[in-house]
Amino acid sequence: MNTGLRLTVDGVGHHYGGMQALSGISLVAEPGEVMVLVGPSGCGKSTLLGIMGGMLAPTEGTVRCVGEIPPDCLNPLTYVFQDFSLLPWRTVAGNVALVLEDRLSRADCSARVAEVLALTGLTEFARAWPRQLSGGMRQRVGIARALAVRPACLLLDEPLSALDAQTRDLLLEEFAALITQAGTTTVYVTHNLAEAVRLGHQIVVLSRRPGQVREVLRVDRPLAGRGAADPDLVALEQCLWRMIRDDAAVAERERIDVAS
Amino acid sequence: MSRLDGPVPFRGGGFAPRDRAWAAAATLIGVVALWQAGASAGVIPTLFLPAPVSIARALWALTVSGELWKHLSASLIRLAVGWTVGTLFGIGMGLAVGLWSVLRSPGMALVSALFPIPKIALVPLFIIWFGIGEGSKLATLAFGVFFPTVIATAGGVDNVPRGLIRMGQSFGLSHAAIVRKIVLPAALPAILSGFRVTSSIAIVLLVAAEMIGAERGIGAFVLSAGNLYDTDNLLAGIVVLSVLGLAVSWVIGRLERLFLAWRA
Ligand SMILES: Nc1ncnc2c1ncn2[C@@H]1O[C@H](COP(=O)(O)OP(=O)(O)OP(=O)(O)O)[C@@H](O)[C@H]1O
Ligand SMILES: [Mg+2]
Numbered sequence: 001m002n003t004g005l006r007l008t009v010d011g012v013g014h015h016y017g018g019m020q021a022l023s024g025i026s027l028v029a030e031p032g033e034v035m036v037l038v039g040p041s042g043c044g045k046s047t048l049l050g051i052m053g054g055m056l057a058p059t060e061g062t063v064r065c066v067g068e069i070p071p072d073c074l075n076p077l078t079y080v081f082q083d084f085s086l087l088p089w090r091t092v093a094g095n096v097a098l099v100l101e102d103r104l105s106r107a108d109c110s111a112r113v114a115e116v117l118a119l120t121g122l123t124e125f126a127r128a129w130p131r132q133l134s135g136g137m138r139q140r141v142g143i144a145r146a147l148a149v150r151p152a153c154l155l156l157d158e159p160l161s162a163l164d165a166q167t168r169d170l171l172l173e174e175f176a177a178l179i180t181q182a183g184t185t186t187v188y189v190t191h192n193l194a195e196a197v198r199l200g201h202q203i204v205v206l207s208r209r210p211g212q213v214r215e216v217l218r219v220d221r222p223l224a225g226r227g228a229a230d231p232d233l234v235a236l237e238q239c240l241w242r243m244i245r246d247d248a249a250v251a252e253r254e255r256i257d258v259a260s
Numbered sequence: 261m262s263r264l265d266g267p268v269p270f271r272g273g274g275f276a277p278r279d280r281a282w283a284a285a286a287t288l289i290g291v292v293a294l295w296q297a298g299a300s301a302g303v304i305p306t307l308f309l310p311a312p313v314s315i316a317r318a319l320w321a322l323t324v325s326g327e328l329w330k331h332l333s334a335s336l337i338r339l340a341v342g343w344t345v346g347t348l349f350g351i352g353m354g355l356a357v358g359l360w361s362v363l364r365s366p367g368m369a370l371v372s373a374l375f376p377i378p379k380i381a382l383v384p385l386f387i388i389w390f391g392i393g394e395g396s397k398l399a400t401l402a403f404g405v406f407f408p409t410v411i412a413t414a415g416g417v418d419n420v421p422r423g424l425i426r427m428g429q430s431f432g433l434s435h436a437a438i439v440r441k442i443v444l445p446a447a448l449p450a451i452l453s454g455f456r457v458t459s460s461i462a463i464v465l466l467v468a469a470e471m472i473g474a475e476r477g478i479g480a481f482v483l484s485a486g487n488l489y490d491t492d493n494l495l496a497g498i499v500v501l502s503v504l505g506l507a508v509s510w511v512i513g514r515l516e517r518l519f520l521a522w523r524a
Pocket of ligand 2 (some may be wrong): 046
């Protein structure tokens with residue numbers, strides 16, 4: 001039931017003022033596929049994700065999305081934010097209903113809210129304020145809000161990086177399950193290579209600034225069958241780490257240079 | 261070398277002022293009792309500062325005769341209308357200045373130029389413009405309330421987290437929906453604390469405006485009592501104003517509790 005979009009990035013480059021952040025990026029995310037973007041800090045991952053989601057106009061190249069949008073989809077390209085971006089004056093249910101309440105009948109809206117809250121294990125917290133939730137629960141609200149609009153493409157920018165390691169592992173498993181079930185095209189930015197090999201059908205390694213595609217690795221194993229201890233995945237993770245390590249070290253040194 | 265032996269002493273208390281309703285009440289009652297005692301003993305000259313009992317008696321007489329309500333209702337209507345008009349225009353202008361860069365500099369320039377004028381100085385001008393009747397009084401109130409509201413609202417809008425607005429955009433919300441669902445609620449705490457300022461400004465201007473050419477209203481009543489050396493009634497009017505101020509701030513407190521429950 002891959003209802004997702006095909007997202008085609010064609011020759012995209014971006015510069016902020018005089019600073020080239022991305023250059024010559026061409027990628028294709030197939031319907032229902034999870035594309036993971038990894039690369040050293042500052043290589044332009046968030047910039048690329050912003051361009052893919054229409055939040056930033058690229059200075060060169062184009063991004064096209066092609067596919068059938070089902071009638072119940074209220075926002076084809078939907079983000080999940082690193083800092084959750086919940087509205088503190090709305091309850092959990094209110095945050096999830098943000099888009100639905102204007103576009104659906106009252107009954108449909110509350111049915112959908114109930115459905116995604118159940119999916120993310122938040123039913124009991126429907127009436128809680130965001131400040132009353134733990135970090136992991138807040139991100140689950142962010143995910144519930146995104147799933148509630150039935151997106152054709154999910155864009156996630158380091159959605160787990162503000163969380164502690166245990167919450168991260170738990171949520172990662174939930175992501176894998178939810179993404180598989182929804183069958184949406186997904187672009188997932190992360191620093192964490194374990195997350196990359198756990199979720200990615202396609203792992204895009206970007207090089208240090210200006211970000212360019214350095215390597216695209218494909219992982220054909222279905223998400224459902226991937227265990228943390230799988231030796232192939234561990235080997236792949238190490239291979240990714242070797243690829244990024246030198247770049248990451250240089251990026252870190254550059255950052256120190258800029259700071260001092 | 262010194263040695264520690266024993267339970268770890270607690271030191272995490274910090275400053276945690278608690279509301280003690282009985283202490284507040286006791287203070288007020290104590291002051292009034294002292295005042296009454298001083299007046300009864302002849303230490304306080306009652307022509308200049310009447311005893312609490314005389315003030316209470318005057319208040320009672322005013323209430324029974326309907327005189328109090330005549331003045332109070334006139335004042336309340338002016339306060340409600342003037343404050344509401346000033347607040348609505350102020351929030352509108354504050355939003356406009358906060359959201360549209362075209363209006364920002366011109367709007368803020370006008371506000372900064374006009375805000376420091378003592379509004380009482382404008383009463384004679386407003387009388388020329390709007391006549392001696394209700395028009396000039398309402399205009400004074402609305403004008404005085406307008407500027408602080410613009411400033412509070414625009415400040416609130418400036419502090420809306422950019423990330424939340426981007427979130428709204430990423431979900432495809434229209435501009436109107438972003439203003440309604442994100443900008444206004446985020447600016448609401450600033451707007452409500454502006455209410456505290458504007459409500460007290462409004463009461464000051466109300467009394468001032470009523471002292472210039474009004475027959476009804478607490479301000480007019482206080483002024484005429486003063487002209488007659490009727491200090492009992494004068495202070496009765498002042499007590500009414502103080503209670504009015506307390507009532508207004510109680511209402512605002514309720515509004516805050518209602519709308520800002522999410523902050524707690
Ligand atoms: N709004 C902006 N204005 C100017 N420069 C920017 C802006 N946003 C990002 N940059 C610069 O563009 C480069 C890429 O930034 P980006 O945030 O896309 O990197 P990233 O790969 O997401 O980094 P990280 O992994 O640390 O999140 C960085 O050098 C950053 O300083
Ligand atoms: Mg980033």
